[in-house]
Amino acid sequence: xxxxxxxxxxxxxxxxxxxxxxxxxxxxxxxxxxxxxxxxxxxxxxxxxxxxxxxxxxxxxxxxxxxxxxxxxxxxxxxxxxxxxxxxxx
Numbered sequence: 001x002x003x004x005x006x007x008x009x010x011x012x013x014x015x016x017x018x019x020x021x022x023x024x025x026x027x028x029x030x031x032x033x034x035x036x037x038x039x040x041x042x043x044x045x046x047x048x049x050x051x052x053x054x055x056x057x058x059x060x061x062x063x064x065x066x067x068x069x070x071x072x073x074x075x076x077x078x079x080x081x082x083x084x085x086x087x088x089x090x
Contacts, residue, residue, distance in 0.1 A: 001037075001038060002036060002037045002038070002056075002076055002080050003038050003040070003056075003057075004037065004039045004040070004054060004055070004056050004076060005040055005042045005045075005054065005056075006021045006024070006039060006041055006053075006054050007041075007042060007043070007044060007045045007048060007052060007053040007054070008041035008043065009043050009044035009045075009048060012053055013052075015051055015052040016065040019065040019068075020052055020054065020063050020065055021039055021041060023069065023072075024039050024076070027076075028072075028076075031077065031082060036080050036081075042055070045060060050062045051063055051064050054071065056076065056079070057079070
């Protein structure tokens with residue numbers, strides 16, 4: 001199970017965290033991984049100066065709606081045992 005936490009605090013919300021959450025969930029569904037990838041909103045991570053915060057395996061990433069796809073492909077998909085647009089196992 002890959003657990004992804006997206007900050008939904010005020011600052012991150014203003015920086016697009018809802019759009020990021022929606023897009024990550026959409027990508028998980030497109031890859032047939034909705035059961036393996038859990039995307040949840042959490043309150044402030046106290047690190048919202050540079051972008052919306054997303055926590056994955058204890059590490060905090062700064063995202064924007066424009067970088068959500070790249071983040072999914074490079075960070076989430078490999079942890080779910082998939083790779084690249086074909087979704088072929090690594």
